[in-house]
Amino acid sequence: MSVFMDLNVNYTADKSQLQSLIETAAHLGFSTVAINYVFEPTVKKKQEIPAPTAISELMDPLPVVQGRSRPIRVLNRLTIVMSDASHFRPTAVEYRRFDLLAVQPTTEKLFHAACMIYDVDIICISVTEKLPFFFKRAPVNGAIERGLVFEVSYSAAIRDSTRRRYTIANAVCLMETCKGKSVILSSAAEKPLDLRGPYDITNLGLLFGLSDGExxxxxxxxxxxxxxHAETRKTASGIIYTVKSCSDSPPADCEAPPAKRARPQ
Known part of the structure; x- marks a missing residue:
């Protein structure tokens, strides 16, 4: 059985609405969701990166996934909307509070930098309006080789016919460039009615130019x-932690600190 995920559920200060989003996602069969905190800095005014709300404070216990015997997994995600290169700070400590890190570039130069340089997990494509640049194969292939993925969100296309046309047209252009590889489909849902089941999203993917398998x-x-990829990025290119099992060892051995072994580069 496939494990379905929606890695973009928009954060809202309304705690009850956010709980309803998580409950609906679990009912639809999503095993994992990510609460997305969107950060859009400006050049003139210094702004603080939002701090994520602890999942235990948001909802406890978490709802059980439909068709499974385990609760839904909830992650925190930060998306930085970039209109200037200074908006992304590679060494920012605040980024470490989040499980996933995404950028949404608004110019061709920033899109190229996101694909080739920035240490992120997801590159968001704003598909609800006419893009100011074309997708080029070189940076797209570079991002794929680095393990990054491109995200297309569908909820805006459900709410508005004009945005639906832009979403389909931009998504098709992206799929033609990346050949259907390294793409995720997410909701960017703001309320429970914006969410769709995994198989409905699969049908949307066919409209975007993906094959059934893709x-x-x-x-x-x-x-x-x-x-x-996010877990690897946060552990310095894949540090492996090994812990001695306590089942066949005396207690003294179990208290030893875990050994570390770096993955060969």
């Missing part, structure tokens, strides 16, 4: 790769 991967295995 559309299914866009809400399952590719999303899982994003989560694993």
């Amino acid at each position: 559309a299914k991967e866009a809400v399952s295995s590719t999303c899982r790769s994003v989560v694993l």
Whole structure:
């Protein structure tokens, strides 16, 4: 059975609405969701990166996923809307508070930098309006080689016919450039009615130019790769921690600190 994920559920200060979003996602069969904190800095005014709300404070206990015997997994995600290169700070300590890190570039130069340089997990594509640049194969292939993914969100297309046309047209252009590889489909939901089930999203993927298999991967295995990439990024290119099992060892051995072994580069 596939494990479905929605890695973009918009954060809202309304706690009850956010709880309803998580409950609806679990009812639809999503095993993992990510609460997305959107940060849009400006050049003139210094702004603080928002701090994520602890999941235990938001909802406890978490709802059980439909068709499974385990509760839904909830992650925190930060998306930085970039209109200037200074908006992304590679060494910012605040980024470490989040499980996933995404950027949404608004110019071709920033899109190229996000694909080739920035240490992030997701590159968001604003598909609800005419893009100010075209997708070029070189930076897109560079991002794929680095393990990054491109995100297309569908909720705006449900609410408005004009945005629907832009969403389909921009998504098709992206799929033609990346050949359907390294793409995730997410909701960017603001309320429970914006959410759709995994198989409905798969059908949307067909409209965007994905094959049936690629559309299914866009809400399952590719999303899982994003989560694993984020864990690797946060542990300095994949530090492996090994812990001695206590089952066959005396207690003194179990108290030893875990050994570390760096993955060969």
